[in-house]
Amino acid sequence: MANVYQSIAEKIPSMSKAQEKLGKYILQNPNNVPFLTVGKLAKIVGVSEATVVRFATFLGYSGFPELQEDLQDSLRQQLTTSERLQMSTQVYDDEQERWIYDIFQDDISNIRSTMKKLDIEAFQKTVNLLLDANKIYIVASRSAISLGMFLEYYLRIMLDNVEFITSSELIAEKFYQLNKKDVVIGISFPRYTKSTLKMFSFAKERGATTIALTDNLLSPLVPYADIPLTASSRMPTFIDSFVAPLSLINAIITHVGASKKVDISKKLDELESKWDYLDIFHKKGEDG
Amino acid sequence: MANVYQSIAEKIPSMSKAQEKLGKYILQNPNNVPFLTVGKLAKIVGVSEATVVRFATFLGYSGFPELQEDLQDSLRQQLTTSERLQMSTQVYDDEQERWIYDIFQDDISNIRSTMKKLDIEAFQKTVNLLLDANKIYIVASRSAISLGMFLEYYLRIMLDNVEFITSSELIAEKFYQLNKKDVVIGISFPRYTKSTLKMFSFAKERGATTIALTDNLLSPLVPYADIPLTASSRMPTFIDSFVAPLSLINAIITHVGASKKVDISKKLDELESKWDYLDIFHKKGEDG
DNA sequence: TTGATTATGAAATAAATATTTCATATGATG
DNA sequence: CATCATATGAAATATTTATTTCATAATCAA
Numbered sequence: 325m326a327n328v329y330q331s332i333a334e335k336i337p338s339m340s341k342a343q344e345k346l347g348k349y350i351l352q353n354p355n356n357v358p359f360l361t362v363g364k365l366a367k368i369v370g371v372s373e374a375t376v377v378r379f380a381t382f383l384g385y386s387g388f389p390e391l392q393e394d395l396q397d398s399l400r401q402q403l404t405t406s407e408r409l410q411m412s413t414q415v416y417d418d419e420q421e422r423w424i425y426d427i428f429q430d431d432i433s434n435i436r437s438t439m440k441k442l443d444i445e446a447f448q449k450t451v452n453l454l455l456d457a458n459k460i461y462i463v464a465s466r467s468a469i470s471l472g473m474f475l476e477y478y479l480r481i482m483l484d485n486v487e488f489i490t491s492s493e494l495i496a497e498k499f500y501q502l503n504k505k506d507v508v509i510g511i512s513f514p515r516y517t518k519s520t521l522k523m524f525s526f527a528k529e530r531g532a533t534t535i536a537l538t539d540n541l542l543s544p545l546v547p548y549a550d551i552p553l554t555a556s557s558r559m560p561t562f563i564d565s566f567v568a569p570l571s572l573i574n575a576i577i578t579h580v581g582a583s584k585k586v587d588i589s590k591k592l593d594e595l596e597s598k599w600d601y602l603d604i605f606h607k608k609g610e611d612g
Numbered sequence: 613m614a615n616v617y618q619s620i621a622e623k624i625p626s627m628s629k630a631q632e633k634l635g636k637y638i639l640q641n642p643n644n645v646p647f648l649t650v651g652k653l654a655k656i657v658g659v660s661e662a663t664v665v666r667f668a669t670f671l672g673y674s675g676f677p678e679l680q681e682d683l684q685d686s687l688r689q690q691l692t693t694s695e696r697l698q699m700s701t702q703v704y705d706d707e708q709e710r711w712i713y714d715i716f717q718d719d720i721s722n723i724r725s726t727m728k729k730l731d732i733e734a735f736q737k738t739v740n741l742l743l744d745a746n747k748i749y750i751v752a753s754r755s756a757i758s759l760g761m762f763l764e765y766y767l768r769i770m771l772d773n774v775e776f777i778t779s780s781e782l783i784a785e786k787f788y789q790l791n792k793k794d795v796v797i798g799i800s801f802p803r804y805t806k807s808t809l810k811m812f813s814f815a816k817e818r819g820a821t822t823i824a825l826t827d828n829l830l831s832p833l834v835p836y837a838d839i840p841l842t843a844s845s846r847m848p849t850f851i852d853s854f855v856a857p858l859s860l861i862n863a864i865i866t867h868v869g870a871s872k873k874v875d876i877s878k879k880l881d882e883l884e885s886k887w888d889y890l891d892i893f894h895k896k897g898e899d900g
Numbered sequence: 901t902t903g904a905t906t907a908t909g910a911a912a913t914a915a916a917t918a919t920t921t922c923a924t925a926t927g928a929t930g
Numbered sequence: 931c932a933t934c935a936t937a938t939g940a941a942a943t944a945t946t947t948a949t950t951t952c953a954t955a956a957t958c959a960a
Contacts, residue, residue, distance in 0.1 A: 340906085340907060340908085341907080341908095341956095342907075342908065342909095343907095355688055355691050356688070358647070359646070359647075359684045359688075361946085361947060361948085362947065362948055362949085363946090363947065363948085366909095371908080371909085372908065372909040372910075373909085373910095373947090373948075373949085374908070374909060374910085374949080374950080374951095375907085375908065375909075376948090377948065377949055377950085378907090378908090387948070387949070388947090388948060388949085389916085389947095389948075396647045399691070400643055400644070400647075402691070423867075423870075424730070424732065424735060424863055424867065425727055427859065427862050427863040427866055428723050428724075428726065428727045428859050428863065431723055431855075431859040431862065432720050432723055432724070435716050435719055435720055435723075435855075436716075436720070438716070439713060439716045440690060441690075442712070443615060443618070444709055444712065447712060466765065466892075467761075467762060467765045467766070469761055469765075470758040470759065470761040470762035470765070471758065473755075473757055473758040473761060474755060474758035474854065477754065477755045477757075477758070478755070478851055515893040515894065516893060516894040517892055517893055517894065518891065518892060518893060518894050519892075521894055540639075541617055541618060541620075541621030541639055542621060542624070542636065542639060544894050546621050546622065547622065547624075547625050552618065552621070559862070559866075561866045561869065561870075562866075562869055562876060562880065563766055563862065563865055563866065563869070565858075565859070565862050566762065566858060567719075567723075567855055567858050567859045567862065570853075570854060570855050570858055571715065571716055571719040571853070571855045574715055574719065574847070574851065574853050574855065575712055575715040575716065577851055578715055578847075578849045578850075578851065579711075579712065581849065581850055581851070582711075582849075588850060592850065605803040605804065605805055605806060606803065606804040606805065606806050606809055606832050628936085628937060628938085629926095629937080629938095630937075630938065630939095631937095649916085649917060649918085650917065650918055650919090651916090651917070651918085654939095659938080659939085660938065660939040660940075661917090661918075661919085661939085661940095662919080662920080662921095662938070662939060662940085663937085663938065663939075664918090665918065665919060665920085666937090666938090675918070675919075676917090676918060676919085677917095677918075677946090
């Protein structure tokens with residue numbers, strides 16, 4: 325049997341009234357039906373339980389559980405297909421060329437899976453916490469420093485209370501008097517560095533509000549996080565990709581900047597004149 | 613509790629051995645578990661049915677069916693999210709939610725357009741130049757430092773001749789005796805900082821081979837570049853997105869690592885023992 | 901309209917699934 | 931190494947879910 329839904333659709337013309345009601349409901353609710361029991365489905369559709377069972381046998385199954393299994397398989401199928409996406413359609417000139425593009429494709433699917441798993445509520449909480457924070461500390465080490473720097477650079481444009489900490493040496497003093505209004509963002513991806521973990525857990529212990537930016541909920545940072553935010557970093561190579569985490573950081577920065585609490589255009593104007601004074605940026609037509 | 617998975621992840625540290633096995637399995641198989649019965653889940657994970665039931669109550673549910681329902685709800689939630697992503701014109705719960713996803717979408721299209729415009733030949737030349745270089749200098753300033761750091765971190769794992777320069781102060785001395793075998797990678801995106809431009813053009817003048825990592829061929833870096841590599845960074849916000857450039861850097865690093873000229877596994881083994889000696893990374897089961 | 905045929909639901913029964921009990925194993929503590 | 935506390939699984943029990951039975955309702959042909 326190719327496809328449950330297709331098979332149901334085909335047989336609708338030869339169904340009785342009650343069966344047709346069932347068939348149509350199933351076709352229209354493929355996300356709910358796989359989880360329902362005979363009783364629930366019967367009640368929702370407005371037929372008897374017996375009719376539901378007869379419907380399953382009418383379709384050629386030995387009973388309702390078999391039909392249910394097929395419906396569940398279809399749902400799982402859909403889940404994995406939407407993850408895989410139309411990755412593999414393109415034809416490449418040679419193997420190496422293909423492989424170059426594969427890296428980009430992997431990054432795209434990392435972003436997609438990050439999007440899908442994103443906990444909107446946690447995201448919005450993060451933005452609000454940053455806006456209301458007394459002081460914001462970013463902690464990261466090793467390769468994650470690059471992410472931390474990026475976050476710091478843009479947060480600093482908008483807020484004046486941002487500090488980036490990459491070494492645990494002065495932590496004891498710096499974190500001595502933390503409180504709830506201080507927000508500590510810990511950034512760590514496999515293989516999680518001890519020093520980031522140490523700084524992060526210390527911050528939590530000292531009473532700060534902690535936000536973890538990491539790869540999944542099993543990360544060692546999560547137990548110490550008030551808010552965990554996850555972004556996929558998996559790559560089939562020796563490096564982890566920070567592309568999806570960076571995209572998540574982009575989203576955070578953008579939303580902080582979009583808040584009414586930050587007058588971004590005023591801030592940018594100020595910076596503009598400062599930059600102009602210091603002659604930092606290239607002007608068109610000018611020579612390097 | 614907002615999210616089942618989050619709640620499970622939080623409680624993992626306080627779980628017994630068998631419960632931990634269950635928790636991890638559930639977190640790692642969110643697409644299958646919602647369909648399983650107590651018996652099946654117990655068998656797959658390798659614990660008794662009783663343990664599964666106790667696990668549900670441990671999490672605060674009245675029994676397994678309640679936990680199952682929550683898991684099923686999450687899956688349905690995810691399904692509707694992924695469906696939304698597939699049909700990008702969908703209506704979102706509210707405007708803000710839509711906008712969060714838009715950032716990710718923009719990053720994905722930046723990667724796509726980077727891929728499309730990628731000059732394969734220039735890319736391969738870049739990889740070869742890095743492999744054969746006498747000395748590699750990375751120059752970047754301001755927000756682009758984050759990209760430079762990432763590139764430096766991974767190149768350094770593979771090669772021993774990498775230096776990152778972020779300030780133009782000592783340039784005169786450092787770049788005095790450059791030659792063709794020295795490779796200088798300049799990273800600059802709008803608004804191009806003068807100091808990067810200055811360092812980059814100086815390097816070219818002193819005879820180095822120059823690679824520009826920038827947003828398009830009209831960038832002020834390009835006239836001084838032997839090889840220009842471009843990656844899209846456009847965003848409809850006040851920040852530029854470095855997501856696509858980072859993906860390009862990923863591709864470069866991966867390809868350098870894949871070359872036969874670099875014995876990456878040997879390098880990684882060496883680093884491994886060094887890291888182990890210095891006790892840098894978190895080990896599973898260890899406390900923060 | 902009548903009688904035969906088919907479809908349907910309520911209730912009884914069967915099967916599957918979840919929970920509890922109890923004996924044993926594991927691990928920590930003195 | 932004995933003692934206690936805790937964790938675990940096998941088996942018994944309870945509960946839920948699926949199926950079957952049977953009486954009745956709807957449909958259709960003559």
